[in-house]
Amino acid sequence: MTLPRIGLTVGDPAGIGPEITEKAAADPRVLEVCRPVVYGPSFRGARLDYEPGVGSPEGGRLAYELIKKAATDALEGRIEAITTAPINKAVWALAGLSWRGHTDLLADVTGASNVAMMFYAEALRVVLATVHVPLAEVPRTLTRERVEDTVTLTHSEMPRFGIAKPRIALAGLNPHAGEEGLLGTEEASVLDPAVASCRKKGIDVAGPFPGDTVFVRAMRDEFDVVVACYHDQGLIPIKLVAFGRAVNVTLGLPIVRTSVDHGTAYDVAGRWAADPSSMVEAVRLAARLATHD
Secondary structure: OOEEEEEEEOOOOOOOOOHHHHHHHHOOOOOOOEEEEOOOHHHHHHHHOOOOOOOHHHHHHHHHHHHHHHHHHOOOOOOOOOEOOOOOOOHHHHHOOOOHHHHHHHHHHHHOOOOEEEEEEOOOEEEOOOOOOOOHHHHHHOOOOHHHHHHHHHHHHHHHOOOOOOOOEEEEOOOOHHOOOOOOOHHHHHHHHHHHHHOOOOOOOEEEOOOOHHHHHHHHHOOOOEEEEOOHHHHHHHHHOOOHHHHHHHEOOOOOOEEEEOOOOHHHOOOOOOOOOOHHHHHHHHHHHHHOO
């Protein structure tokens, strides 16, 4: 069987991306499932051209160009999937880029209208209904339509991960999932109607459940995946139980894209000391999804 070609983008060249990309591309566990194609400078080349640990607009622009090139190559069939090393969103802003990160950039490049960020690990799977949104703006952003779209997308995408009939749980936004309106009204006005609408479509979704217990219930096999209302609600539990092994997957794209579960780690950049475990897991999952598709 011909192994799939997986494009690995190095991300921010001043971070640990070039290092973990180089390490992952040479890892036997990666080489047994795919043919890595690296987009961007080597660890040594990045150190020569960019100061380790110091983000720059030039580095942000390079990361953007590499991601765009890899995504275009995937769309046009030159590679079968992409795995991305981390970027720095503040640096992207300094470079004049309008995207908040990989997810919205890849949606624009590929023309995808409904995408979502999922973090996948054997112990727990989490999908985010809102992503890089200030906490104060989450209630306004978390519309019934957004929740329905996220749950529907999750239901349609989970079979790719070997879960044919996913049991989906929706986390509540407020403490105690609103406590019948005492601690917040979004559950009654937004989340309950979204769940009811999705269930009418035949989707096995339940909730909203209190956010402080729903992830434990999922880990005890009551649910296959949890839809979280906002970034940290979903990422704190999965990073607590699977940091370094969890993989970021963009749902809803016409291409396969995976990524690591951590950031640029400027504090250890340039030392050849970064752990590539999450990058290795991300490439391996990309190969699996590319082969499945």
